[in-house]
Every structure is written in C-alpha cells, then in structure tokens.
Amino acid sequence: xxxRQMTNKLIKDGAAQPDSWYLQSSGLTAESxxxxxxxxxxxxxxxxxxxxxxxxxxxxxxxxxxxSHELPAALADDIHAIPVIALNFPEFKxxxxxxxxxxxxxxxxxxxxxxxxxxxxxxxxFFMRRCGFNAFVLRDDQDMDAALAAFNDFxxxxxxAIDQPLPLFRRRQ
Amino acid sequence: MYxxxxxxxxxxxxxxxxxxxxxxxFLDGKLSSAEFLPxxxxxxxYIQRLAPMLRIAIPYGMLSSVQMRKLAFIADHFDKxxxxxxxxxxxxxxxxxxxxxxxxxxxxxxxxxxxxxxxGNCIRNTxxxxxxxxxxxxxxxxxxxCEIIRQWSTFHPEFAFLPRxxxxxxxxTRQDQAATQVHDIGLxxxxxxxxxxxxxxxxxxxxxxxxxxxxxxxxxxxxxxxLSYLDAILRVYNREGRRDNKYKxxxxxxxxxxxxxxxxxxxxxxxxxxxxxxxxxxxDEVERCRAFFHDPAYKTLPADSATLEAALNKxxxxxxxYEQNIAAHKKQGxxxxxxxxxxxxxxxxxxxxxxxxxxxxxxxRYSFGEMRITHTQNLVLxxxxxxxxxxxxxxxxxxxxxxxxxxxxxxxxxxxxxxxCSLANAKSIPIAEAIQRRFSYPQLREIGQLSLNxxxxxxxxxxxxxxxxxxxxxxxxxxxxxxxxLGGSADNHTALGKIVGPSFSQDEVPDVIEKIVQVYQQHRxxxxxxxxxxxxxxxxxxxxxxxxxxxxxxxxx
Ligand code: SF4
Numbered sequence: 264x265x266x267r268q269m270t271n272k273l274i275k276d277g278a279a280q281p282d283s284w285y286l287q288s289s290g291l292t293a294e295s296x297x298x299x300x301x302x303x304x305x306x307x308x309x310x311x312x313x314x315x316x317x318x319x320x321x322x323x324x325x326x327x328x329x330x331s332h333e334l335p336a337a338l339a340d341d342i343h344a345i346p347v348i349a350l351n352f353p354e355f356k357x358x359x360x361x362x363x364x365x366x367x368x369x370x371x372x373x374x375x376x377x378x379x380x381x382x383x384x385x386x387x388x389f390f391m392r393r394c395g396f397n398a399f400v401l402r403d404d405q406d407m408d409a410a411l412a413a414f415n416d417f418x419x420x421x422x423x424a425i426d427q428p429l430p431l432f433r434r435r436q
Numbered sequence: 437m438y439x440x441x442x443x444x445x446x447x448x449x450x451x452x453x454x455x456x457x458x459x460x461x462f463l464d465g466k467l468s469s470a471e472f473l474p475x476x477x478x479x480x481x482y483i484q485r486l487a488p489m490l491r492i493a494i495p496y497g498m499l500s501s502v503q504m505r506k507l508a509f510i511a512d513h514f515d516k517x518x519x520x521x522x523x524x525x526x527x528x529x530x531x532x533x534x535x536x537x538x539x540x541x542x543x544x545x546x547x548x549x550x551x552x553x554x555x556g557n558c559i560r561n562t563x564x565x566x567x568x569x570x571x572x573x574x575x576x577x578x579x580x581x582c583e584i585i586r587q588w589s590t591f592h593p594e595f596a597f598l599p600r601x602x603x604x605x606x607x608x609t610r611q612d613q614a615a616t617q618v619h620d621i622g623l624x625x626x627x628x629x630x631x632x633x634x635x636x637x638x639x640x641x642x643x644x645x646x647x648x649x650x651x652x653x654x655x656x657x658x659x660x661x662x663l664s665y666l667d668a669i670l671r672v673y674n675r676e677g678r679r680d681n682k683y684k685x686x687x688x689x690x691x692x693x694x695x696x697x698x699x700x701x702x703x704x705x706x707x708x709x710x711x712x713x714x715x716x717x718x719x720d721e722v723e724r725c726r727a728f729f730h731d732p733a734y735k736t737l738p739a740d741s742a743t744l745e746a747a748l749n750k751x752x753x754x755x756x757x758y759e760q761n762i763a764a765h766k767k768q769g770x771x772x773x774x775x776x777x778x779x780x781x782x783x784x785x786x787x788x789x790x791x792x793x794x795x796x797x798x799x800x801r802y803s804f805g806e807m808r809i810t811h812t813q814n815l816v817l818x819x820x821x822x823x824x825x826x827x828x829x830x831x832x833x834x835x836x837x838x839x840x841x842x843x844x845x846x847x848x849x850x851x852x853x854x855x856x857c858s859l860a861n862a863k864s865i866p867i868a869e870a871i872q873r874r875f876s877y878p879q880l881r882e883i884g885q886l887s888l889n890x891x892x893x894x895x896x897x898x899x900x901x902x903x904x905x906x907x908x909x910x911x912x913x914x915x916x917x918x919x920x921x922l923g924g925s926a927d928n929h930t931a932l933g934k935i936v937g938p939s940f941s942q943d944e945v946p947d948v949i950e951k952i953v954q955v956y957q958q959h960r961x962x963x964x965x966x967x968x969x970x971x972x973x974x975x976x977x978x979x980x981x982x983x984x985x986x987x988x989x990x991x992x993x
Pocket of ligand 1: 852857858859860861892893894895896897898
C-alpha cells in the first residue's frame with residue numbers, strides 16, 4: 264500500500280500544525296524501507312518488532328503504530344527511544360486505545376508523542392487528550408476549528424488522568 | 437441527599453452546552469446518525485418505536501420534592517403528561533422531541549439532575565438498596581459510596597466506549613434489595629473485626645441473554661482503595677472484553693472465558709500501578725460525602741403510636757396496606773413507607789404529572805422532602821412518623837397510589853415491552869394487566885409473597901430471570917409468545933429461574949400463572965412462601981400441571 268502523509272489535519276499540543284510524519288500501512292516490507300530513506304515514518308508494530316536493526320540503521324526518524332487490539336508491552340525495552348507512538352481507532356466506538364494511551368503514559372512512563380490515528384472525531388478529542396494523547400490526526404471530513412474547540416468542552420473533570428493527575432476530590436475548595 | 441457545589445454545576449452546564457452543540461450539528465446534517473448515536477445514548481436518548489425516549493438518571497434512586505416537581509413539569513411540557521420508573525432506579529419519558537432534549541437537560545440541570553450515561557456502552561447509574569440509611573439492619577449507608585462512584589464514573593475519559601454497558605450496585609443492608617449479584621460489579625459493604633469498612637467485590641454478574649451470578653474476586657477491599665480497584669477492573673474489561681459479538685461483550689463473558697482466578701490476577705496486575713495513587717480515597721472525601729446523608733432532624737418519639745393503633749383497629753383497608761407496605765425504620769417512632777406504583781389498570785411503574793406533584797407534596801409534608809425510586813419500580817418515603825401513617829394513606833387514595841400489593845404477585849416488575857420498545861419481541865404491559873385482573877385481592881393476600889417479573893425480550897430489562905415467576909416475550913414465527921421460568925430470586929441468595937417448558941400464547945398466560953399458583957397452594961407447608969415451596973418440591977409438579985404428559989412431545993424453545 265502507498266505511503267500516506269498526514270499533512271492535512273494534525274492537531275498537536277493544542278494547535279493545528281503541519282505534519283512531517285508518513286504513516287506506513289501493514290503492507291510495508293523490509294525491501295521497501297530504503298525507498299523511504301530521509302523520511303519520518305510510522306511503521307506497524309509487527310514490522311517494528313521484526314525489523315529493529317534495519318530501522319535503527321535507516322536514515323530518518325521512525326515511529327510505531329498499534330492497532331486497537333495490540334498491547335504496548337512489546338515496546339517496553341526501547342520505548343523511550345521511540346519518538347512517536349500512534350494508536351489506531353479503527354472505528355471511533357472502539358475504546359481500547361484510550362486504555363492503551365494511559366498505559367503508555369501511566370505504567371510505562373512514555374514521554375514522547377502519543378498520536379491518535381484512524382476514525383478520530385471531534386467529539387472524542389476531549390477524552391483522548393485526558394488519556395494522554397497529545398497529537399490527533401483528524402479524519403479528513405472533520406472541521407479543524409470545531410475540533411480545536413473540543414478541548415474546551417469541559418472546564419474540569421472528576422477523575423485523575425494524564426492531563427490532571429489529581430482527582431477533583433483532592434482539589435475541591 | 438447530595439447537593440451540588442460549583443464544580444458539579446459547572447460540569448453539568450458544560451455537558452448541556454456540549455449536547456446542545458452535538459444535537460444542532462446532527463440536525464444540520466454535520467454529524468451522521470451513526471456518530472450521533474453513542475453521544476445521544478450517553479445523554480439518555482433512544483430513538484424508539486414511536487418517538488425518542490429520554491432516560492433521566494436518578495442517582496441511586498434518591499429524589500427530592502423539588503426534583504420531582506421538575507419531572508412533572510417536563511412530563512407536561514415535553515411529553516404526554518407521564519413518566520415511567522425503571523429497574524435502574526431511573527425515570528423514562530417516552531415522547532420528547534429530539535430538538536427539545538437540550539432544553540430538557542437544561543431544565544434538569546437547574547435541579548441538579550441529568551441524563552448522563554443512562555444508556556450507551558459506558559458506566560451506568562450506580563444503584564443501591566432503597567432502604568439505605570434507614571434500614572433497621574444496615575452495615576453502613578451505601579449512598580456516600582454510590583456518590584463517590586457516580587463522580588468517578590461521570591465522564592470517565594477512558595471508559596466512555598466500553599465493549600458494552602456496565603452496571604454497578606452497592607449494598608450496605610443485610611437484606612439485599614438491590615439485586616447486587618446480577619450486576620457487572622456488585623459491592624457489599626462490610627466491616628471487619630477492627631471496625632474498618634471495606635467491600636466484598638463480585639464481578640461478572642448480569643441478566644440479559646446469558647444470565648450469570650457474579651463471582652467474588654475480593655473478599656475485603658478496604659474502602660480507600662475502592663476507586664483504584666474499580667479503575668483496574670474496568671481497564672481489564674475495556675482492553676480485553678469482546679468486541680466482535682454484541683451478545684458476548686458483557687464482562688460476564690470475559691470473566692467466564694478467562695476464568696475467575698486469572699481474571700482476578702489481571703485486575704491485581706493493573707491495580708498494582710494504581711493502588712495508593714491519587715485515586716486513593718481520602719478520609720476527608722469519605723466524610724464529605726457521608727455528611728450529605730446524615731440523618732434528618734428526627735424527633736424523639738415513643739416506639740408505639742396510639743394514633744396508629746387506633747387507625748389499624750378501625751380501618752381494615754388501612755391495616756392491610758400497613759401490613760404490606762410498611763417496613764421497620766431504624767429510628768423509633770418512624771416507618772418506611774413504600775408507595776406501590778402497581779395499581780391494576782395502570783402500567784406498572786407509570787406516574788402521571790399530577791401524581792408526581794402530589795408525591796412531591798406529601799414527601800414535603802411527611803418525609804423531609806425526599807423520596808426514593810426502587811428497582812422494582814415503586815417509590816419510597818423513607819422517614820414517616822408512625823403517627824402520620826393514617827393521614828398519609830388517606831391522601832394516597834386521592835391519587836390512586838394506595839395499592840397495598842407490595843411484594844405480592846401483582847407487584848410485578850415489567851419493562852415497557854412491545855408497546856414502546858423497538859427491541860421487543862412481545863408486549864409486556866397488557867400481560868401484566870391480564871394477570872393482575874385474574875386475581876382478586878384476597879387471593880393475592882392468600883398467595884402471599886411472590887415476585888413476578890416480565891421482560892419483552894432477552895435484554896431482560898424486566899429482570900425476568902430473577903423473578904420467582906419470570907415471563908419472557910419470545911418471537912415464534914412472527915407471533916408473540918411467552919416463556920415461563922420458575923425459581924428465580926434477587927436477594928442475598930440470588931438464583932436464576934429455570935424455564936418450565938414450551939412457551940404460551942398471550943391468551944394462555946393468565947391461566948398458566950393461575951395453574952402455577954394452584955400447584956404452590958396445594959403443596960405448600962404452613963408459612964412456606966412460593967420460592968421456598970418451589971425449592972423444596974422442584975419443577976415437576978408445575979410441569980405436570982401445565983403440560984400433563986404432553987411436555988415430552990413438544991420441543992422446548
Ligand atoms: S426487555 Fe426488551 S422489550 Fe423490554 S424494555 Fe428491555 S429491550 Fe425493550
């Protein structure tokens with residue numbers, strides 16, 4: 264499958280931004296890697312696990328993406344060297360990647376970019392950010408201004424999460 | 437009861453604004469039906485057979501008179517003048533217009549009410565025993581913990597798109613009236629020998645297509661760990677619950693397929709990360725929530741009331757209501773009154789707006805302005821002086837609320853069924869009424885304590901699995917049929933009913949129920965209720981009475 268660039272609708276750290284990353288589909292093979300030299304690419308988990316040395320020696324940055332059923336534990340050994348971990352929403356109703364994001368941040372202490380890809384819609388952005396996503400590649404039809412406004416849907420929250428480590432009950436005045 | 441502060445109010449105001457925006461984007465065609473669906477469901481809005489249905493949360497069943505008047509207002513202005521109490525201690529309106537719903541939510545927010553997470557694949561309204569805080573036999577008042585869980589579960593960012601809906605019940609009374617064991621998570625409040633409070637945690641109970649009684653995964657979870665432990669359970673479920681098949685998506689299937697021990701280990705593994713973290717409950721927070729549920733200003737009263745005794749002696753109808761609908765209160769001189777919303781000829785659990793306003797008034801007059809909704813679709817006035825019971829009963833008669841059938845066969849749990857619900861296989865309300873009409877009041881009294889629960893389909897909103905007699909609407913080649921089960925129970929010894937045999941047509945059902953009752957009456961020992969008799973004699977005599985020897989030739993459904 265072809266290489267897709269996420270130039271269109273990236274929100275990162277609260278603002279619309281140009282995107283330098285190219286998402287690779289699960290059809291990516293070791294043979295096609297050299298053709299991508301010099302590009303920043305995000306590869307599927309299976310590829311990343313199988314081709315670690317090829318990835319390390321390639322020119323350009325390499326991130327990894329997980330589908331919603333894939334667990335981040337497999338990344339544990341070298342997670343801190345990965346600049347971007349993208350989590351897929353095959354459909355917006357599949358809520359597994361919310362937990363994956365929290366696991367990355369909370370349990371694994373991952374500090375890099377956690378990016379939402381796939382069926383990423385305005386109405387889920389607020390919760391995604393709370394769970395530790397800091398980059399969002401919106402589905403093509405989404406309105407950028409409406410999406411930016413979504414981060415202000417609520418003034419506060421009851422639970423602790425990645426954006427607010429303390430539950431409201433420890434902060435009420 | 438719990439009162440909102442500025443944070444709670446702001447949260448609700450934000451929610452109303454959010455849903456107003458979502459609704460207008462949907463109406464403008466900017467949001468697809470499929471994308472709007474979970475958003476509206478998480479605001480309680482279904483699209484039903486005839487019109488939208490709005491399910492409003494009544495957290496753990498507690499309602500003030502001010503809130504009840506607001507519900508009456510909504511019934512009059514946005515609906516056809518009535519509402520329906522549900523088995524999740526909520527209230528449903530069957531006729532609101534979609535475009536009005538944001539306004540309805542704004543009205544509700546004025547009185548600290550909402551429809552948040554009353555539907556959808558998220559954590560639903562936490563329920564508890566309707567006698568919490570007033571029961572004579574209570575370990576601890578569950579309501580403070582229900583409120584703590586309500587706040588934790590409201591807009592939980594990680595768990596808004598679970599594999600399926602998720603229901604939690606908390607029980608602090610010794611006599612479980614909350615059907616705790618058939619919840620995704622059931623929590624029993626306990627005190628250990630040092631007097632510390634904790635929870636026995638059951639997981640994986642549920643009704644629906646595959647009814648299961650919950651399994652214990654923790655015998656004593658100290659209270660401070662409540663939320664981190666719930667977070668851990670939900671995370672395991674969100675990651676691993678099945679999403680390939682809607683009918684296998686509840687946590688009960690995950691627990692079954694994983695095995696209880698392995699499931700417990702997974703939870704423990706997650707919990708290690710969360711335990712002793714910021715979700716750990718502080719003593720301050722527990723005290724803050726508890727303070728909302730402190731005893732009202734009870735008077736010091738004598739244990740017995742001469743007024744009450746005199747009324748009981750002179751008025752047999754009152755005496756009958758008293759015997760049936762009154763429970764013992766922890767405070768001397770007070771009684772717990774259940775208003776049975778199951779009068780024959782009225783859909784079970786339906787209240788019209790006059791009745792709502794009336795109940796609000798009598799709650800003000802007799803019970804500190806508060807009331808409770810039960811999961812059996814009745815209403816409770818929890819703090820009535822014994823001296824005033826007779827006055828109260830007389831006024832109940834003016835609004836058709838004096839039914840004295842609490843706990844009897846005619847006090848059925850009944851879902852809206854085919855008259856309203858688009859998922860139904862069969863009607864349920866006319867079945868309830870036909871059965872109610874079959875038995876006279878003296879007969880009902882003679883039969884005694886018996887629960888009969890009706891669901892219009894496998895989703896089991898009418899809890900048919902845990903009725904002593906359960907009735908389930910099934911579709912038989914396009915015709916409405918009813919499958920009967922016996923022996924269910926929702927108390928501390930929760931049991932799932934067993935199907936008697938092939939199903940019956942609508943016309944046959946009242947006869948069938950009558951025959952079942954007759955078998956019980958023939959076989960019972962003195963003082964033995966239906967369930968006890970059934971447990972002793974088993975299914976055979978009932979089968980025999982219903983099918984004779986034909987049972988063998990017919991295929992069970
Ligand atoms: S049990 Fe079925 S018919 Fe009854 S309300 Fe639930 S979904 Fe509808």
